Amino acid sequence: MTETAWTESGSAATDAVPGIGTGLSAVMAATVLVPASRGITEPAVIAAAVFAVVAVGAFLASRYGSGRHRIAAGIATAASGGVLLCTAYALNQGLTASTELPGLSTSISLLMAGFLIASLTVGVGVADALRISVSGLKDRSSQMVVLTLLGVTGLFAAELAGLFLALPVMEVAGDLSTTGFLVIAQLGMALGTAIIAGIYLSATDRGLEFLDLRVPSKRDVIWTVGGLVVLFGALMTISLVFQTAGVESAEHGTTEQAAENPEILLVLIPASLLVIGPFEELLYRNVIQKALYDTFSRVGAIVAGSVIFAGVHVLAYATAGPGAVIASLGVIFGLSLVLGTLYERTDNLLVPSVVHGVYNAILFANLYLVYG
Structure with missing residues (x-):
């Protein structure tokens, strides 16, 4: 060599x-x-x-x-x-x-x-x-595999935590309604994701100081507002390209559930701001993307982290055909690039968390206007 x-x-x-x-x-x-x-x-x-x-x-x-x-x-x-x-x-x-x-x-x-x-x-x-070099390629590939497994583990941990919280409630109150179970599932997501993030930080000798959480500055606020504009602009652009090219995307599993039971959206709207945005960004941006800084450039870490973020969403669209799933994951990847850039530019977890949460809340509110 x-x-x-x-x-x-x-x-x-x-x-x-x-x-x-x-x-x-x-x-x-x-x-x-x-x-x-x-x-x-x-x-x-x-x-x-x-x-x-x-x-x-x-x-x-x-x-x-x-x-x-x-x-x-x-x-x-x-x-x-x-x-x-x-x-x-x-x-x-x-x-x-x-x-x-x-x-x-x-x-x-x-x-x-x-x-x-x-x-x-x-x-x-x-x-x-x-x-x-080959060694560098191997290091990067290995880290991608490990962090992808971390992301997948976070999903399963959220499910298990939700079940763990639901069982004692069901013992006392009996069967839960769909809305009640969703509330507990969101609490489980927060608990499970936080536990997995904490285990990873402990296993890699990283303490709470690894978390980039602080009161936002004026610059952070500007990035937050600008990020929301860019995120929705990216969604509209991608949707226009798909429509022009005749590309069909898959429906998220939540959208299918909302069509049958719109009341769940009244849970998901606040959950987007309090749970989904903050805890997904904790794991995928502050833990996974920041860990990627060790072997990737910052731009490379944003892209690699977005690949992981899109990949772990496969199950959410799994009811559709492979072509439609790929299209939807492409959208997730594009939106993740925006969130990753916001985190990289500000080094403040709060910025992508707010943008992610508000973005989801607006989408869920729109669905409620349609199905409610």
Whole structure:
């Protein structure tokens, strides 16, 4: 392994990272070229195949070419991103390109495989462009896995805490109404999330001083107001793009419940401000995103943290098809970038908590006007 450059953190860059990118992009290319060769001539699939071939060539140029390494790596990243978007769009339009696995009585969607591999290839492309070494890539990947598991654990802890709180109440009062159970579930979310955050801070020798919570300054207030404007602006922009492109997104499980029982929204509106916003931001911004600062740049931590935040919301949209779920997670990812930026700019947990809470409260209030 030859040492060719150094990142700001001192990681030596080698040609092994573009080698990994070459291997991943080759597999990615196969997942979209096979459907194209089978007669699936949808523009999204053809475009994905073209992007995949470009990505393979760019990674090869990055590894074996002389000079202009950053340009080649940038092209590889952009082309892999093209595959990511095209396969996501194709899945959203109902294409799967399923194929039987040899020796197994099951099949896989080649386009879904292409989407998942493309997401990894984009990350490797970015690492290649930044001249991050294999060791640095491994450290970042390991931390992403650990913090993703932390986020998932937070979800399950919230559910368990809600059940733990509900059982003694049910013993005394009998069966709970949907609204009553939701109140307890929100208390469980606060308790479970706080416990998981506390366990992580203790296990990593971080105390309460790790929490960025203070009285907001005038600058924080400006960021809060501006953040709300940008958040709703981003939602409107994404919605317009989806409508223009014919992209269908999935309904959040809460929206489906609200259609049947609008009264739950009267609980969720204040809960957004008191529980959902503060405690989700505690875990995903002040714990997960801030922990990512250890190995990522601040911009990288915002993006990586938003990937985790979007990923753990899969279950909330799981009743829809994969293409619609991907679209909804894309919206969550985009909105999370705004919240992550607000936290990074202010280093005050209160700012994204208020923005997140107010944003959710307004959405729930709008749903109540529709279904109430």
